[in-house]
Amino acid sequence: MTEIDGQFDGPEEVRASLEATGYLVDEGLAVACFLALRLARPIFCEGDAGVGKTALAAALAEALGAPLIRLQCHEGIDASQALYDWDFPRQLLHLRAAEAAGITDADRLESELYDRRFLVARPLLRALETRPSVLLVDEIDRADDEFEAFLLELLSEYAVTIPELGTLRAEVPPVVVLTSNRTREVHDALKRRCLYHWFEHPGFGRELAIVRRRLPGVSERLAAQVTALVQALRGQDLVKPPGVAETIDWAQALDALGASEVDAELAVSTLGSVLKYREDVERGRGLDFAAVLSGAMEVP
Ligand SMILES: Nc1ncnc2c1ncn2[C@@H]1O[C@H](COP(=O)(O)OP(=O)(O)O)[C@@H](O)[C@H]1O
Ligand SMILES: [Mg+2]
Numbered sequence: 001m002t003e004i005d006g007q008f009d010g011p012e013e014v015r016a017s018l019e020a021t022g023y024l025v026d027e028g029l030a031v032a033c034f035l036a037l038r039l040a041r042p043i044f045c046e047g048d049a050g051v052g053k054t055a056l057a058a059a060l061a062e063a064l065g066a067p068l069i070r071l072q073c074h075e076g077i078d079a080s081q082a083l084y085d086w087d088f089p090r091q092l093l094h095l096r097a098a099e100a101a102g103i104t105d106a107d108r109l110e111s112e113l114y115d116r117r118f119l120v121a122r123p124l125l126r127a128l129e130t131r132p133s134v135l136l137v138d139e140i141d142r143a144d145d146e147f148e149a150f151l152l153e154l155l156s157e158y159a160v161t162i163p164e165l166g167t168l169r170a171e172v173p174p175v176v177v178l179t180s181n182r183t184r185e186v187h188d189a190l191k192r193r194c195l196y197h198w199f200e201h202p203g204f205g206r207e208l209a210i211v212r213r214r215l216p217g218v219s220e221r222l223a224a225q226v227t228a229l230v231q232a233l234r235g236q237d238l239v240k241p242p243g244v245a246e247t248i249d250w251a252q253a254l255d256a257l258g259a260s261e262v263d264a265e266l267a268v269s270t271l272g273s274v275l276k277y278r279e280d281v282e283r284g285r286g287l288d289f290a291a292v293l294s295g296a297m298e299v300p
Contacts, residue, residue, distance in 0.1 A: 007037070007064060008034060008037060008038075010034060011027065011030040011031045011033075011034040012030070013034075014030050014033045014034045014037070014063075015027075015030035017063035018030070018033070018056075018059045018060070018063050020063070021059045021062040021063055022059070022213050022214065023052070023055060023056065023058075023059030024202075024206060024209055024210050024213065025056075026202075026206065028197070029056070029197055029199075032195050032196075032197040033056075033060065035195055036175070036195045037175060039195070040173055041193070041194060041195050042155055042176035042177070042178055042193060042194040042195070043176070043177050043178070043194060043195050043197060044178045044179075044180070044186075044190075044191055044194035044195065044196045044197065045177060045178065045179045045180070045197055045199060046179070046180045046181075046182050046186075046196070046197070046198055046199065047181075047182070047198055047199030047200065048181065048182075048199070048201070048240075048241060048243060049181050049240070049243055049245075050242065050243015050244055050245035050246055051199040051200070051201055051202075051243050051244060052199060052210075052243075052244055053177075053179040053181075053199055054136065054138055054179055056177060057070070057134055057136035057138075057177035057179075058136075060134050060175060060177065061133075061134035061175075064132065064134065064175065066132045066133050066134050066175070067130060067133050067134070068133075068134050068136060069123050069126050069127045069130065069133050069134065069135050069136070069174070070123060070135075070136045070138060071122075071123035071124060071135070071136065071137050071138065072138050072139065073137065073138060073139050073140050073141075073142045073143040073147070074139075074142050074143070075142055075143070075144065076144070077142075077143050077144075077147055078147065079150060080122070081122060082122050082123060082124050082147070082150075082151075083122050083124045083125050083154075083160060084119050084120060084121055084122055084125045084160075084162065085119075085120045085122065086114070086118055086119060086120070087118045087119070087120050090118055091113045091118050094112065094113060094118070095109065095113070098112070114164035114165065116165060119162070119165070123135070124151075124154060124160070125160065125168070127170075127174040127176075128158060128159070128160065128168060128169070128170040128174070129168070129170070130174070131170070131171055131172045132172050132174065132175070133174045133175070134174060134175045134176075134177065135174040135175070135176045135177070136177050136179070137151065137176065137177070137178045137179070138179050139179055139180065139181060140178050140179065140180050140186055140190075141180040141181055141182060141183045141184050141186060142183070145187070148186065148187055148190055149187075149189075151190065152187075152189055152190045152193060155176060155190075155193055155194075156193065157169070158170040158173040158174075176194075178190075178194060201231075201234055201241065201243070201244070202244065203231075204227060204228065204231050207227050207230070207231065207244060207247060208223060208224055208227045210244055210247075210248075211223045211226065211227055211244075211247055211248055211251055214248050215248060215251055215252060215255070217255070218251050218252070218255045219255075219260040219261065221260065221261050222251060222254055222255065222259060222260055222261050222262060223251055224296050225261060225262050225293055225296045226247060226250050226251040226254065226262065227247055227251075227296075228292050228293070228295060228296035229250075229262075229267055229287075229289065229292055229293070229296070230242050230246065230247045230250065230274060232287055232292045233274065233275070233284055233287060236280075236283045236284060236286065236287060237283065238275070238277070238279075238280040238283060238284070239277045239279055239280050240275075240276060240277055240280060242274045242275065246273065246274040246275075247274070249273045249274065250270065250273040250274045253270055253273040254266065254270060254273075257270070262293070263289075263290075263293065264289035264290045264293060267289050267293070268285060268289065271284055271285070
């Protein structure tokens, strides 16, 4: 057992530690996190944007007292951006200095140039070298197949071979959180390596609790109304259903306007905080705001 996999006795402890950081999980996610830690498997988080996938990694890092190392994926990302690169300007400076000192032994110079101190560690290598750490591989669906295969290899061994230096292996494998917004399917092989968790939009009670937790200064009534509205908007067959992030943004925007509660007119005029597509704004306007709001009034 390493310092990380023995830190929690069960899912309930994981839930409580995450909650202490302000991140609220349901039982399914608490179990998934506990198992990921106990079995030292990456956790693969998939779901719509804004449902708390990235925030989970940050919360886990805080709960474990380990640094969060983040790799943001994008189209065309490759090993030199993700793993390591040689620091060419520094190598050149070293060569010049050696030249000035009259050192001409080519073999010696070359071996000096490929020393660890001239290696720039990118997030994946940093995570292997930092003990313990939480590695967030964010939005893997944006990277291409080739990078996925490369990542799979790294996650099977927690080691990398650098031709000039040899194999570097993590003494303690990092806790790995992979996220995907599912803009494309990620290969089965990578998913098989991981524990999988599908992130649903939270139900009313948990979402309200999240908003209250993130925005303690906002009136409870406003928080409940906004949460009820967002929950109703998600049922409107939107191009991009709002995530928890948008619920928080909306409540914050209304609070910034000095509102301690919201009516249909104010809700419609601030819809841009929560719906980001023209078609969605059109559809959102079709919601019976007054009816949703009168329902939310019954919430204490
Ligand atoms: N379960 C949760 N507990 C607390 N805050 C949450 C939760 N889920 C989402 N949030 C909030 O919503 C914001 C957006 O979540 P994020 O992790 O960026 O979504 P995703 O990565 O799924 O797109 C976070 O910054 C966080 O404040
Ligand atoms: Mg994210």
